[in-house]
Amino acid sequence: MKHRPVQDVSSLPDLAFGPRMTTWWGTLGFCAVEGAGFAMAIGAYLYLVFINGQWPLSAPPPDLLWSGVFTLLLLASLWPNHLAGKGAKAQDLPKVRRTLVIMSLSGVALLGIRVFEFYGLHVRWDQNAYGSIVWLLLGLHTLHVLTDLGDTIVLTVLMFTRHGRGKRFSDVEDNAFYWNFVVITWLPIYVLLYWLPRM
Amino acid sequence: MSELAAGKDVLRDTDLGDAELSARLARTWGTARGIIGALSTVDHKIIGRRYIFTAIFFLFLGGLAAVAMRLQLARPESQLIGPDLYNQLFTMHGTTMMFLFGVPIGEAFAVYLLPLMIGTRNIAFPRLNAYSYYVYLFGGLMIWIAFMLNIGPDTGWFSYVPLAGPENSPGKRVDFWAQMITFTEVAGLAVAIQVIVTVFKQRAPGMTLDRIPLFVWAELVNAFIIVFALPAVVTASAMLIMDRLVGTHFFNPAEGGDALLYQHLFWFFGHPEVYIIFIPATGWVSAIVVTFSRRQAFGYLPLVLSLIATGFLSFGLWVHHMFTTGLPQLGASFFTASSMLIAIPNGIQIFCWIATLWDGRPVFRTPLLFVIGFFFIFIAGGLSGIMLASVPLDTQVHDTFFVVAHFHYVLIGGNVFPLLGAVYYWFPKFTGRMMSERLGKWNFWLAFIGFNIAFFPMHITGLMGMPRRVYTYLPEMGWGNLNLISTAGALILFASFVLFLYNMVTSARSGPLAGDNPWDAGTLEWATTSPPPPQNFDRIPFVTNREPLWAERETLPVVTGLEVNKREILVTTVSEARADVREPSPDPSLWPLLAAIATSITFVASIFTPWAVVWGGALVAITLTGWFWPKSEEDEE
Numbered sequence: 001m002k003h004r005p006v007q008d009v010s011s012l013p014d015l016a017f018g019p020r021m022t023t024w025w026g027t028l029g030f031c032a033v034e035g036a037g038f039a040m041a042i043g044a045y046l047y048l049v050f051i052n053g054q055w056p057l058s059a060p061p062p063d064l065l066w067s068g069v070f071t072l073l074l075l076a077s078l079w080p081n082h083l084a085g086k087g088a089k090a091q092d093l094p095k096v097r098r099t100l101v102i103m104s105l106s107g108v109a110l111l112g113i114r115v116f117e118f119y120g121l122h123v124r125w126d127q128n129a130y131g132s133i134v135w136l137l138l139g140l141h142t143l144h145v146l147t148d149l150g151d152t153i154v155l156t157v158l159m160f161t162r163h164g165r166g167k168r169f170s171d172v173e174d175n176a177f178y179w180n181f182v183v184i185t186w187l188p189i190y191v192l193l194y195w196l197p198r199m
Numbered sequence: 200m201s202e203l204a205a206g207k208d209v210l211r212d213t214d215l216g217d218a219e220l221s222a223r224l225a226r227t228w229g230t231a232r233g234i235i236g237a238l239s240t241v242d243h244k245i246i247g248r249r250y251i252f253t254a255i256f257f258l259f260l261g262g263l264a265a266v267a268m269r270l271q272l273a274r275p276e277s278q279l280i281g282p283d284l285y286n287q288l289f290t291m292h293g294t295t296m297m298f299l300f301g302v303p304i305g306e307a308f309a310v311y312l313l314p315l316m317i318g319t320r321n322i323a324f325p326r327l328n329a330y331s332y333y334v335y336l337f338g339g340l341m342i343w344i345a346f347m348l349n350i351g352p353d354t355g356w357f358s359y360v361p362l363a364g365p366e367n368s369p370g371k372r373v374d375f376w377a378q379m380i381t382f383t384e385v386a387g388l389a390v391a392i393q394v395i396v397t398v399f400k401q402r403a404p405g406m407t408l409d410r411i412p413l414f415v416w417a418e419l420v421n422a423f424i425i426v427f428a429l430p431a432v433v434t435a436s437a438m439l440i441m442d443r444l445v446g447t448h449f450f451n452p453a454e455g456g457d458a459l460l461y462q463h464l465f466w467f468f469g470h471p472e473v474y475i476i477f478i479p480a481t482g483w484v485s486a487i488v489v490t491f492s493r494r495q496a497f498g499y500l501p502l503v504l505s506l507i508a509t510g511f512l513s514f515g516l517w518v519h520h521m522f523t524t525g526l527p528q529l530g531a532s533f534f535t536a537s538s539m540l541i542a543i544p545n546g547i548q549i550f551c552w553i554a555t556l557w558d559g560r561p562v563f564r565t566p567l568l569f570v571i572g573f574f575f576i577f578i579a580g581g582l583s584g585i586m587l588a589s590v591p592l593d594t595q596v597h598d599t600f601f602v603v604a605h606f607h608y609v610l611i612g613g614n615v616f617p618l619l620g621a622v623y624y625w626f627p628k629f630t631g632r633m634m635s636e637r638l639g640k641w642n643f644w645l646a647f648i649g650f651n652i653a654f655f656p657m658h659i660t661g662l663m664g665m666p667r668r669v670y671t672y673l674p675e676m677g678w679g680n681l682n683l684i685s686t687a688g689a690l691i692l693f694a695s696f697v698l699f700l701y702n703m704v705t706s707a708r709s710g711p712l713a714g715d716n717p718w719d720a721g722t723l724e725w726a727t728t729s730p731p732p733p734q735n736f737d738r739i740p741f742v743t744n745r746e747p748l749w750a751e752r753e754t755l756p757v758v759t760g761l762e763v764n765k766r767e768i769l770v771t772t773v774s775e776a777r778a779d780v781r782e783p784s785p786d787p788s789l790w791p792l793l794a795a796i797a798t799s800i801t802f803v804a805s806i807f808t809p810w811a812v813v814w815g816g817a818l819v820a821i822t823l824t825g826w827f828w829p830k831s832e833e834d835e836e
Contacts, residue, residue, distance in 0.1 A: 001715070001726055001748075003217075003757045006741050007404060007778065009769060010211055010760030014781045022323045022400050022770060022782060029392035029426065036430035040464060044434065044449070047460050057455045126446035129455035135447075136438070154824050163829045167783065 015166060017089050017173050027174045031181045034144065038185050041140055045133045045192055056123070057130035061197040063120030070113045071190055074183050077106040085176035088169040093159065096172055100156040103179070107149030114142050137189050144182045151175055210763045212738055221737050223763050228320060228733035230787060239787040241325035242733055246332050247311025248629060253332075254304040257339055258615075259696065261295035264288045266693050269653070273686035275674040285670035286353035287372075291346050293356025294376065297472065298383045299339045301610070302425070304618060305479025306390040309418040312625065313394060315724035315731060316412050318403025318740040320768050321784050323396035324389075326791045326826060331389035333795030338382020341803060345375040352376035355668065357469065358439065360450040360461045365443045374443060374806040380436035381802055384429045391425035394418055400770050403723070404758055404778045405742035412722045412745070413489070413496060416503050417482030420510045421475055427514070428471035435464035445809050459524060466517035473606075474513040477613040478506065481548060483621035484570050488552045490624070490720040491567040492559025495746055498551035505544035505551075512541040522593045531590050538588035542581060549574065564718075565639030569620030572647045573612055580608025583658065598668075601661025607654045619646065619699060626706065627713030631729045634706040638698060645695035652688025656681040721746025726755055739769050742776070790826035797822045 018024050049055045080102040087095035118138065125135035155175055158168060212220055230240040240246065268288050271280040280288065314322050322328050345351055352372045354363040363373045398419045402411070411419075438449040439461065448454035450461050489496050496502060518526060518534040553574075561567065583605040587593050596602060619642070626634045660681045665672065672678055716725035726748055727736055738757035744750030758778060761767050766784040771777055801815025 002754045003738050004754040005213075005738070005759045006756040007758040008213070008760040009404075009758050009778045009781060010213070012760075012769075012778060012781050014767070014783065016770075016780045019773075020770065020780055022396050025396040025399055026324055026327075026392055029395055032426050033388050033392070033430060036427045037434060040431050040434040040467070044438070044460060044464065047463070048449075048455065048457065051457050051460075052455050125441075126448070127454075129448045129451065129457075132438075132441070132447035132449050132456070136441075136449075150820055154827065158828070168829075 015170060017170055018177075021170055021174075023170065023174050024177065027178050031178065035181070035185065038140065038189070041133070041137050042188060042192060045137060048129050048133055049196070052129070055130065056134075056197045057128045059121075059123040059127070059130060062122060062134070062194055063117075064194060066113055066116040066120050067190065067194050070110060070117055071186065073106065073110055073113065074186055077103065077110070078180070078183055080106065081176050081179045085173050088172035088176065091165075091169050093164060096169065097156070097159050097164075100152060100159060100172065103176075104149065104153050104156050107145065107152055110145055111142070111149065114138075114145065134193055137193060141182075141186055141189055144185070148175070148179055148182050151178075211759070212761055212763055213759045215763065217737065220763065221732065221734075224734035224737060225732050227764055227766060230733065235789065236787070238792050239329075239789045241321065241329050241785060241787050241791075243310055243314050243322040243325060243328060244731060244733075244735075246325075246328050247307060250303060250307030250310050250332055250335070251629075253336055253339065254300050254307050257295050257299035258304070259700075260343065261292050261300060262693060262696060264292035264295065266689060268292065269686040269689040271670060272672075272682050274683065275672050275676070275679050277671055280670065282670045283353065286668075287346060287349075287351040289668055290352045290355055290358075290376070291342070294342065294352065294379065295339075296610070297356055297476075298379065299335075299342075301476040301614065302383065302387050302472070303335055304614070305418070305421055305475065306387060306394070306425075308479060308483070308621065308625075309394050309422075310390060311629070312724055313397055313415060313418060314401070315628075315727065315735055316415055316722050317398065317401060317406060318723045318736060318742065319397065319401040320735050320739075320766070323393050323401060324785075326785050326788055327389050328393055329788075330791035330795050330798075331386040331393075333792055334382055334389075334798055335386035337795060337799040338379050338386065338802075341382065341799070342375055342379040345372070350375060352379075357465050358436075359465075360439065360442070360458045363439060364450055368443075371806060374440055377436040377440040377443075378802045378806055380432055382799070384433045385798070387425055388429050391422040391429075394422040395426070398422075399773050401768060402771055402776045403740045403742050404769070404771055404776055405756075406771075406776045408774055409499070410742055410745045410747075413485035413499070413502055414482035414722075416506055417478050417485065420506045421478040421482075424471045424475055424478065424510050424513060428468045428475065430468075431464050432468035432472075435461055435468070438464070440806075444806075459521070462521050462524065463517070466520045467514070469520060470517040471513040473609070474509060476610060478509065480573070480614045480617035480621075481506065483617040483624070484552060484573060486720075486722065487566045487570050487617075487620050487624050488555050489746070490718050491562045491564060492555045493562070494555065494559040495721075495749075496551065497554040497558060498547075499745065501547050502551050505547045508544040509541060512537065512544070516541060519588060519593070522590050523597045535588050535590055539585060542585060545581065549578065564623075565634070565636055565643060566620040566624035568640065568643045569616045569623065569646075572643060573616040573620070576608055576612030576616060576647075576650065578612075580605060580610075580612050584609060596661055598666055599661035600657040600665045600667060603667055604654050604657035604661060607657075611650060611654075616646070619643075622699075622703070624718070625724075626703070627717045628724055628729050628731070630707050630710075631713055632706055632710035633713050633717060634702050634710060638702040642695055642698045642702060645691055645698060649688050649691030649693075649695055653685050653692055654688070656684050656688075660685070716748065721749040723747055786830075788826065788830075790822060794819060794822035794826055 080099045084099035084103055087099055121134055123131035125131050155172055230236050230242050271277050350372050352375055354368055354373055358373055358376050361367055398415055441447040442449055448456045450456045450458050515537045519538045522531055587605055623634050623639055660678050665678045713729045715728055723740055738759055741756040741758050767781050768784045769778055770780040770782045772779050797818040801811055804811035804815055
């Protein structure tokens with residue numbers, strides 16, 4: 001079939017940010033999948049609360065100290081994360097490097113605090129269904145912190161090499177976008193794990 | 200031209216004549232020769248072909264398991280197959296058909312056809328696509344190898360607790376089942392995301408929402424269902440394997456767990472799963488009905504809205520699989536009502552297809568025959584479905600062959616018949632050759648007659664009280680003759696598949712050449728050669744109509760200005776499909792395969808030690824880093 005040119009696209013950009021790029025939508029897709037996973041685990045938690053009546057099952061409620069510190073630091077990380085996204089959009093390499101280093105360090109600190117948080121649960125996963133679901137939810141969220149930290153560290157190193165330009169800025173922005181998801185999903189889990197048993 | 204290519208200047212499609220443009224694009228988008236090239240490919244057509252081939256291979260394996268069961272049930276007190284092997288066979292049959300065939304086949308067609316139908320050069324995230332295929336393949340092989348080693352799962356395709364729990368199913372059989380879920384769901388979710396992003400962002404300019412082909416709509420809705428349904432079964436199987444391997448108590452009532460929690464999670468996935476199997480088939484049906492009616496779809500908008508409505512409603516039905524578990528009456532009534540409600544959008548679709556055929560000039564070639572077969576069988580299955588939506592009737596026939604008859608009418612009618620039609624329809628595009636019409640007609644009639652002989656009597660055996668999943672029965676029950684008839688039908692049905700295979704193999708070798716558009720169809724995949732070149736299209740089409748090739752019979756409007764020596768795709772806006780960005784598309788890479796191998800090692804090893812999750816996770820992280828690390832100057836652009 002013969003072709004009839006009707007539009008020329010050579011002047012279009014080859015780099016853009018946010019929803020104009022496919023990767024942003026892919027990241028959103030993964031957020032949807034993982035969000036659905038969180039929703040299922042949260043549903044299972046509430047189901048177990050409902051059928052048992054008494055909650056938590058034969059264990060004191062988990063400690064508020066380290067979980068509180070974790071939550072505050074996690075919320076605080078939203079600020080450098082926002083700056084990383086903004087810096088990426090402006091293709092401001094020094095700013096991106098700086099904020100990515102801060103984000104990597106925050107991630108490491110958060111994981112460290114998370115270890116103490118597990119100790120403060122006062123229940124093992126194999127003790128009863130309460131312990132199982134608490135470990136599942138906390139473990140699931142920890143996995144998200146861990147994977148995003150891995151991604152952030154790789155990106156940080158990348159931005160200090162000669163590859164730190166062009167499409168990588170868009171990747172930094174998507175990574176910052178994903179971190180918001182990690183923070184937002186924590187909030188309902190935090191309430192469920194730490195405050196629901198006290199109600 | 201060659202100076203341009205060698206120099207720093209950018210070479211665009213406007214700089215070249217048709218023949219040279221085609222050749223150069225084929226080089227840029229091609230897959231290298233040799234084994235490394237084949238394993239590194241990111242061409243959606245090559246991966247799509249592998250996906251389709253593998254899913255059909257598993258269909259045959261699942262079919263063989265069914266034939267073995269039917270031979271055992273052909274007469275009472277048969278000693279052909281013992282109870283243990285029989286348990287493994289029905290589990291492998293269901294598991295294979297649902298997870299290794301049913302979900303992947305719809306996605307497999309999307310992987311191959313979607314980019315062609317919407318006028319782009321590759322699927323979104325092509326490396327993820329390669330990874331997804333390998334993970335699916337390895338998961339399927341794992342479960343079948345386990346079966347051959349006599350450690351095949353034996354607790355049914357849903358592996359209910361407490362039967363599948365640590366106390367009642369010691370050993371590794373159920374663990375293999377649970378990890379098979381993990382494999383296939385990772386693969387399925389990855390493709391779903393690719394499909395959504397491809398449809399949202401890579402449609403050819405001009406393909407506004409109301410010009411998206413119905414097949415593409417079906418795959419899009421299907422992808423959304425997958426995104427929200429599959430996490431439920433992953434959660435269920437993860438909890439199951441943790442109960443079995445690390446001593447959690449999710450489903451252990453003695454420690455505050457609950458067996459019904461498993462059923463809720465499983466069926467929250469399991470009911471949408473029926474639509475994950477059916478909805479892509481509606482896409483095949485729409486494409487075939489439109490092409491062979493020689494007119495645009497009657498009721499495009501109601502068809503699209505019905506698809507979306509079905510997608511939503513499919514999440515509100517799961518409890519009808521649990522009517523006999525002692526649910527509160529109000530809940531049961533609600534789910535009866537919602538189960539009947541979903542018949543409405545499905546009915547609308549069927550009326551629209553019939554109206555399209557009615558008002559068109561139907562050409563009864565093999566693909567359309569299979570669609571007609573689908574109407575009869577699927578509607579019969581829908582009618583027994585409405586019967587089962589009623590709690591008293593369901594309670595009576597629960598776990599009998601009536602239910603087996605019902606869902607085989609729905610699933611084989613709703614998926615396999617359209618699939619066979621779809622293969623006959625798109626085979627010329629996949630291979631460049633037509634399948635034999637004569638064998639196709641034999642194929643159809645053998646399948647249609649064989650299917651009904653096999654499954655219709657099961658309604659009656661079920662009403663007579665024959666339960667599912669029993670390896671044999673006593674002669675006094677009086678089920679012998681009906682079972683013998685069913686077995687005869689199953690053998691005829693299987694023969695039709697052997698004929699189908701024979702037709703594919705011989706036609707691929709020596710069928711008549713197809714040309715670009717043998718059916719004179721209207722959608723974009725027919726605008727390119729058969730089989731399509733690596734770049735799909737030499738220039739990206741500009742879409743002016745829902746059936747672009749019917750609207751533009753003389754010349755195809757196209758956009759120009761993309762680079763030739765670099766993989767570049769045209770990204771468009773979500774609703775209006777206006778050209779927006781020229782985005783680079785990834786080159787071939789071996790890393791997706793390595794990542795899939797690392798993933799598979801992790802999944803399989805975790806059956807034997809939970810620590811595999813830790814060291815396996817590290818292994819996966821290394822391969823993913825290798826995957827994403829830029830390799831060349833082009834990667835940085």
